[in-house]
Amino acid sequence: MRSLVNRVGVAAVAAGALIPASVHAAAVEGAVQKQATNLSAIVMFLIFVLATLGITYWAARRTKSAKDFYAAGGGITGFQNGLAIAGDYMSAASFLGIAGLVYTSGFDGLIFSVGWLVGWPIILFLVAERLRNLGKYTFADVASYRFQQTPMRTMAACGSLATVTFYLIAQMVGAGKLIQLLFGLDYMWAVVIVGVLMIAYVTFGGMLATTWVQIIKAVLLLSGASFMAFAVLAKFGFSPEAMFATATQVHPKATAIMAPGALISDPVSAISLGMALMFGTAGLPHILMRFFTVSDAKEARKSVFYATGFIGYFYILTFIIGFGAIVLLLAPDATGAYPFLTAAPAAGALANPATIIGGSNMAAIHTAHAVGGDLFFGFISAVAFATILAVVAGLTLAGASAVSHDLYASVIARGRASEHDEIRVSKITTVVIGIVSIFLGIAFENQNVAFMVGLAFVIAASANFPVLLMSMFWGRMTTRGAVLGGWIGLVSSVSLLIMGPTVWKSVLGNPAALFPYDNPGIFTIPLSFLAIWFFSITDNSKAAQDEREAYKAQYIRSQTGLGAEGASAH
């Protein structure tokens, strides 16, 4: 019964032209029941956890200053950082989610892969190097550069915390369901384990440990996914055409899987979706933070280049794996059985994709089993778990930095806090965020994970991105404009999301939505820009004049890196 309800939920999400973030996460939400414990998966999992704890121990011994803790000492190379960024981005939701979406709907999965990638070039062209030249530990450093610290940092920290929290709840719920599926653990214990490990990584190791866990995970995930895609294509003599032909023969939707479905129907939703995705990426605090771990703007650029390559390659792999799932799981094996489906189809009929054991989000995992046997199945399961753990650790660190560096050190202690105090506050915050997210993860077990991730992206695009971009590009912006614009973006995006069809109708059970679109980005992003512009040009105070004057110095530093934090001495 429960699995039926879940399946209907996923179908509703897929039909509802939701934000891609949502469909991403929706795939982890599918039918979840406890599965038999798989020994090889558990052994692989333990090896991975022990290995990463070893890294944390190593990193902890090297983490001495605040710069080490927040920014891994600024000594990460562009290539390493590119892998870490790709690791942050290749969440289990995108691996399992896109493969699962391709498995059920075919081409539509590719639409999401594309949407998730295109924010990266924009970050590189407009944001990355200025960010590196101006910032220290958090994006608020950049947003508040020439403005009044207290209101700016408070606003930026709230935007960060809102984004991180919603992203985190979604990951915790996703992790819980995934672990429940993979290891046969109780949902509650799965969430507690994720929470405790996350606190351990961040508290003891900081950014250095988080970065290395992310790098190792990215390499493992890329290798595993490459092997799967290779094995799938090898079965068809490396001819995608032959693979597609077989897929259209065994999938009940036949050739419809080769064309776009109903995911993005009207132009407003399409553009809104595109905006939230593209600009949301440039407002995610845990992603922006990664630009401070490299030594200079040159390395920052390189890291985006590598990250874009890895992420694009990975998304192409997941597309192939999704088609692999269709041809391997929906066709009978050598003995004529269907080992990955709950029920074999009637004689002469095609297999129903919805009968897959554990729901469509398990498509990639079953495909791993089909191409690589038990051990590889265990390996992919362990990597999937590690993926969530690493993403969650990165998010927590970003949230903790917003509190310790922006709220505590700059606003509460007004710059008089010692580095030692700041790190201590950050560690306490990590523990608090960890405990809160364990409880929220348990409380939100049956909440729409999809919606939570979507919320994080729209908030990032509406509250963080406009202030960040304008602070770097527009010399006439003032504290008043930035603070009001940021708050208006934050409040409007959150309220319109709540009034939209997903929450107001589906979650809260009201008969009709107050706001017709799932994704308000097309309205809230321009609104925030407009507010920044209006409240800045009408601000003629003495302080505002000084802030405009200060743009010149900021401009030179953002362009050349003169005086940049940790930059090599040119």
Place this chain on the structure above:
Amino acid sequence: MKENAQRILANPKFQELVQKRSAFAWTLSIAMLVIYFGFILLVAFGKGFLGTPIGSGVTTWGIPVGLFTIISAFILTGIYVHRANGEFDELNRQIMEESK
């Protein structure tokens, strides 16, 4: 630092760097936006085209168009990094040198 800043601002090379780099960055950004929203609008309005098989097979036009969008993101990124890490950084180095 302040004198440094004045010298940098007055340096014609700084103007050159900023103008060239901004123009380049915005051109590439617009190229990416056009490609991406072109794809999204095709999904919204051109489903028929994306679903048309290429030749007599089952592979549709949607597959190469989607792949093209992904690959173009990577290529545009590469073009920018190549020029920024070479030409622009060299100009920047000269400016920093001359402002000392």
